[in-house]
Amino acid sequence: MSDIRNDMPPSATPEQPQIHHVQLVEDKRKNGLGVASFVVGIVAAAFSIIPLVGMIAFFLGPVAIILGLIAVFLKNRRKGLAITGLILGVVSLIVAGVMTAAIGAAAKSVDDSINAEHTVEYVVTTSGPASISYWTAGGSSTEDITANWKKSITSKEFNVTSLTVTGDYSDKAGAVSCEILIDGKSAGKNTGKGAGAHASCSGNTWNK
Numbered sequence: 001m002s003d004i005r006n007d008m009p010p011s012a013t014p015e016q017p018q019i020h021h022v023q024l025v026e027d028k029r030k031n032g033l034g035v036a037s038f039v040v041g042i043v044a045a046a047f048s049i050i051p052l053v054g055m056i057a058f059f060l061g062p063v064a065i066i067l068g069l070i071a072v073f074l075k076n077r078r079k080g081l082a083i084t085g086l087i088l089g090v091v092s093l094i095v096a097g098v099m100t101a102a103i104g105a106a107a108k109s110v111d112d113s114i115n116a117e118h119t120v121e122y123v124v125t126t127s128g129p130a131s132i133s134y135w136t137a138g139g140s141s142t143e144d145i146t147a148n149w150k151k152s153i154t155s156k157e158f159n160v161t162s163l164t165v166t167g168d169y170s171d172k173a174g175a176v177s178c179e180i181l182i183d184g185k186s187a188g189k190n191t192g193k194g195a196g197a198h199a200s201c202s203g204n205t206w207n208k
Contacts, residue, residue, distance in 0.1 A: 029076060029078070030077070030078060031077035031078045031081065031082055033068075033070050033071035033074065034067075034068070034071035034077065034078060034080070034081040034082030034085065036067050036071075036085075037064050037068035037071055037081065037082050037084075038064075038068075038081040038082070038085035039085070040060055040085065041061075041064035041068070041084065041085035041087070041089045042085075042088060043060055044056075044057045044060035044061045044063075044064055044092035045091055045095070047060065047092070047096075048061070048091075048092040048093075048095040048099065049095055049099065051099060051103055052103070054096045054099050054100065055100070057092040057095070057096035058093065060089075060092065061089045061090070061092040061093040061096065062089065062093070063089070064085050064086065064092070065086055065090060067082075068082045068083065068085040068086030068089060069086060071085075072086065115156055116156060117155065117156040118155070118156065118182055118205045119152060119183055119184070120152070120153045120154075120181070120182055120203075121150065121151070121153075121180070121181040121182075121184075122134050122151045122153075122178070122179075122180060123149075123178070123179040123180075123181065124148065124149040124150070124163070124165045124176070124177070124179075125175075125176065125177045126145065126146075126147065126149075126167060126174075126175070126177075127167070127171070127173070127176070128146070128167060128168050128171050129144070129146050129167070130144075130145055130146075130165050130166060130167045130168065130174075130176055130197075131143070131144050131165070131166050132144075132145060132149065132163065132165045132166075132178075133162075133163070133164045134151070134161070134162065134164075135161040135163075137153065137155040159204055159205045160203075160204045161182075161202065161203055162180075162201065162202040162203075163200070163202075164178065164198070164201070165177075165178045165192075165198070165199050165200075166198045167192065167195075167196060167197035167198070168195075169195050169196040170195070171197075172194060172195045173193075173194075174193065174195060174196070175191070175193045176191065176192050176193075176197045176199050177190065177191040177192070177199055178199045178200065178201040179201060180201045180202070182204075182205055187202075187203025187204070188203040189201060
């Protein structure tokens with residue numbers, strides 16, 4: 001028997017497909033709301049440090065915060081300016097609050113000082129007859145005196161006060177003096193000598 005040889009070609013090894021690893025890079029786009037939050041935050045922060053005008057920060061600050069919060073949660077958007085605007089909005093509100101409280105406290109202190117009740121004491125010394133003029137709660141008052149004189153007034157109706165004294169013109173050796181005391185502290189003092197000696201004093205309750 002003849003050998004029948006069936007020549008079979010060697011089986012070809014199948015070619016392995018090449019695998020390409022592609023790294024997807026997320027492209028973050030510009031964040032318009034973030035930019036808006038940043039700009040509004042800067043303006044709010046600038047206004048917050050200016051007395052009185054800083055009240056504007058109480059409106060702009062929340063706007064910057066709201067825009068910043070929305071911008072932070074937007075997908076595929078840059079977050080840097082949004083976070084900065086958010087922080088600036090918060091800072092502007094804090095600074096504006098502190099400035100407003102400080103101004104309010106200062107205004108209240110001045111108002112309390114002006115409207116508080118004060119004791120004003122007028123003191124006049126003279127070597128002879130003299131005429132005096134001084135302020136009271138109801139306006140100006142005048143008196144003629146012949147010796148040292150003193151008067152005390154307690155009121156909150158006036159804050160600026162004055163006292164004048166004029167001696168006798170026939171007394172060439174005349175001497176006069178005036179002094180205003182507010183709440184026990186000297187607020188004004190003056191002297192005058194000669195014929196018609198004249199002295200004038202003034203004071204106020206906020207510089208006592």
